[in-house]
Amino acid sequence: MKIPFLGHRSEKPGSFDPEGIAELLSECDLLRSQASRSGVRLDDTAASLEALDQLLPGWRGDEEILPWLGNDAGLYLGTVIVRTVSGAVWEIRADGQPVVRLDSGREFDVVASGQEWAVSGAPELSQLYAEVAES
Structure with missing residues (x-):
């Protein structure tokens, strides 16, 4: 997911109002x-x-909703991580892709993970969260 409405920023890539972007995402x-x-x-x-992992995936047959739902699933996963894992923060890459970064510097492309989950159900969102929380 690219966030084009953030526009050109004169600040260095990845800098933004953390609370505002967290609320938006x-x-x-x-x-x-x-x-x-x-x-x-x-x-x-x-x-x-x-x-969420237990929901029946009725959206899988809908090619219009699938990418949007996957995007939301990834952003929701990121939201849970940022709100519950100490030191986790949202970062916006120079290309506009939101990712979650841990204190260790490890970065997670949660949107890609959410899209995989929406398409196939694997890996489960709860498994991804557990992996990040243990990092």
């Missing part, structure tokens, strides 16, 4: 709507990732 309206219709409440916790 956490919206995930399509995923939240799909989850709510299935009775799953997304409360930005690891438990909600487990609940």
